[in-house]
Amino acid sequence: MFLFDWINAFLNWLGFLKNEGSLIIVGLGNAGKTTFLSIISHDILKAHMPTLRPHQDSFTLKNIHFNAWDLGGQQNLRKLWRDYVTTDSNDIVIFVVDSNDRDLLGEAKSELHDVLQYSGSRPVLIIGSKQDIKSCMTRDELIQGLDIGDYVTGLTTAPKIVDVLVCSNVTRRGLPQIMNWITKCFEIAYIK
């Protein structure tokens, strides 16, 4: 996609593409972070090796250029999250949860609440992935299980925007809604 990057850079230089945002993608190991990013930025679906170092990718949605950081989810790698989340001012934090992993939901919950704390006023989107598997948890179950009922306000101009969306990276169901949410949220939170 060299040509597109070049055109984007050119438009950017002319001042048409001014908006730059970053996405920080976090979540426990094997939640589907790398798969999610590779689908939305390159439309490639494959089995990824565990992410050991943070990796970056970028894509453009409705005139907003997003830099996305995909961080590793194994316990020792989670220390890095805070650094990435608190670096930039116009971040959207994405927390990916495996909708089938009921055993690790408690662990996800405590990590998520930490993220909600130190992310300050940045919007946080929780994505329940792997909805193609039959026994998965629904959006409501996730909200309850993660104990974030108080945070979830929908897309309003509340001090902190927190929402939960579900998707399947395999069937791509729910991905358009996530894209919409991200652009809309960016406009509400950072473009006034």
Added chain:
Amino acid sequence: MDDKLKERLKELIRNPDNSTCADCGSPDPQWASVNLTVFVCIVCAGVHRSLGVHISRVKSVNLDSWKETEVAGMEQTNNIKENRNKWEATLPQDFIKPSFGDSIGLKEQWIIVKYMNKAFTPFDYVDSTLKRINLDTKEGWIVKKGDVVKSWKKRWLRLIDSESLQYFKTPYDTKPCGTIHLRDSGQVDSVSEVDSKPFCFIISTPKRRYLISCSTGEEMFKWIQLIRFSVHKLNNSNNSIGNYNNLLNNNSNGNNISSNGSHDS
């Protein structure tokens, strides 16, 4: 995680029986499937993770925290024991296991067949999701890419006397459209999607590189195994000729021979 558990885990991966990946044989596995109780390399761990936690729950030896019960579960067994007694119990003696030099596509099918279909578990193993694999099929439908005209054609592929593959327009034809001689063939491995055809693999011969697509991953796995086995047998029976081609082939089969050996032990 407390240091004692960590030390017990470290001790486990130092065990010679856990010194190679349970699936591809690559040295020094640093990841483990907690519920399948095997240690695997990072590449195979990636495939395991794609199956979902209801089939395989993957943890890193160094990066994750472990529960006492999980460590104890791993201590009950080891890679060699687990493969011999369970996951590869009914694997044919002369089966050439995929090795770490192989493509990820082939490893993926191997891991699916081994753990998701439980195809090689002991005969008395009862499970409603169990799906045995028939490795004796020597013919079937495939789609093949043309040599001159680069279009995909549906063909009936058949292995003849473990020496050559012939492809026909229909299963009833007696005159083949073409023959692939396995004696000189080199690499046989899966490749990533070509022209959005799923489950592709190649057979390299000195004259031509054949590109074949199967309808399911299992079909692809079966064909690759069958062809590799035939090539392996042909090359072994002809060591005395020792021409240049044979040397090349033996070289590319080095991995297969060693992985076969580790299976027998």
